[in-house]
Amino acid sequence: xxxxxxxxxxxxxxxxxxxxxxxxxxxxxxxxxxxxxxxxxxxxxxxxxxxxxxxxxxxxxxxxxxxxxxxxxxxxxxxxxxxxxxxxxxxxxxxxxxxxxxxxxxxxxxxxxxxxxxxxxxxxxxx
Amino acid sequence: xxxxxxxxxxxxxxxxxxxxxxxxxxxxxxxxxxxxxxxxxxxxxxxxxxxxxxxxxxxxxxxxxxxxxxxxxxxxxxxxxxxxxxxxxxxxxxxxxxxxxxxxxxxxxxxxxxxxxxxxxxxxxxxxxxxxxxxxxxxxxxxxxxxxxxxxxxxxxxxxxxxxxxxxxxxxxxxxxxxxxxxxxxxxxxxxxx
Numbered sequence: 444x445x446x447x448x449x450x451x452x453x454x455x456x457x458x459x460x461x462x463x464x465x466x467x468x469x470x471x472x473x474x475x476x477x478x479x480x481x482x483x484x485x486x487x488x489x490x491x492x493x494x495x496x497x498x499x500x501x502x503x504x505x506x507x508x509x510x511x512x513x514x515x516x517x518x519x520x521x522x523x524x525x526x527x528x529x530x531x532x533x534x535x536x537x538x539x540x541x542x543x544x545x546x547x548x549x550x551x552x553x554x555x556x557x558x559x560x561x562x563x564x565x566x567x568x569x570x
Numbered sequence: 571x572x573x574x575x576x577x578x579x580x581x582x583x584x585x586x587x588x589x590x591x592x593x594x595x596x597x598x599x600x601x602x603x604x605x606x607x608x609x610x611x612x613x614x615x616x617x618x619x620x621x622x623x624x625x626x627x628x629x630x631x632x633x634x635x636x637x638x639x640x641x642x643x644x645x646x647x648x649x650x651x652x653x654x655x656x657x658x659x660x661x662x663x664x665x666x667x668x669x670x671x672x673x674x675x676x677x678x679x680x681x682x683x684x685x686x687x688x689x690x691x692x693x694x695x696x697x698x699x700x701x702x703x704x705x706x707x708x709x710x711x712x713x714x715x716x717x718x719x720x721x722x723x724x725x726x727x728x729x730x731x732x733x734x735x736x737x738x739x740x741x742x743x744x745x746x747x748x749x750x751x752x753x754x755x756x757x758x759x760x761x762x763x764x
Contacts, residue, residue, distance in 0.1 A: 526623070533616060533624035534635075535697040540614040541638055544720045547711045551693040554684030 594706025625648040681716035
């Protein structure tokens with residue numbers, strides 16, 4: 444039973460060569476306006492993506508470059524400002540430390556060079 | 571095995587200069603309690619990086635800053651703690667004693683120890699000498715209402731410290747620098763004729 448169905452299917456689906464003049468008949472059946480309109484549409488739609496495709500990559504690269512340069516400049520300026528603020532703060536700290544150091548050395552100097560207290564006057568002998 | 575030994579040796583060689591930098595650096599406590607009690611407090615921590623940065627911003631036209639510039643290349647750190655109080659001796663002496671203990675380590679020597687009973691001030695100046703050169707300076711000054719600790723680390727040229735005179739008001743302490751004076755001292759004046 445199943446063998447019969449398979450054989451029927453094989454027969455039905457076997458490759459068959461088209462009859463003579465099949466291609467001409469198909470071409471004649473197609474409407475005449477379709478082949479003319481199609482190239483125009485194809486040309487227009489093809490021209491735009493080509494131009495865009497050609498320019499989009501360099502434009503994106505150029506834009507990225509400009510953005511990168513601007514961001515780099517901004518970061519550089521911020522870095523310089525940060526460094527300057529830190530440097531001025533460090534300078535103030537250093538000067539303050541040296542002032543305190545000198546003040547304390549001066550205190551030591553004054554203490555070292557202070558004249559010795561005068562000895563107490565000798566008591567007079569009452570006799 | 572040889573590679574491991576070489577790596578260990580390299581690590582030790584790298585560690586030696588770092589240890590050298592710490593020599594003379596006092597371990598200053600946080601003094602958190604004192605800061606709360608003090609009416610004014612100053613804490614300065616200028617390490618070698620900050621010192622390099624600060625030195626780039628010193629203006630040589632200003633005499634004070636020009637004097638400080640001379641130290642820039644030789645110092646590696648400046649640390650100061652100063653607390654001022656509204657009442658006498660509001661700080662515990664134990665805080666000072668802890669730092670004094672550190673100054674008993676070999677190499678440190680006290681060059682000035684001045685105490686005034688009248689004004690109740692006590693100033694001690696210590697220097698760490700290595701290879702005939704001063705590598706660190708420490709000052710501990712206690713006054714009734716003020717307590718100061720200074721630690722200056724680096725190749726301290728005492729002549730340069732003297733050169734600060736007039737700029738930061740540093741006096742000549744008469745510390746031996748090991749250098750001979752340029753000129754012989756002038757002879758004493760002759761006794762007056764009677």
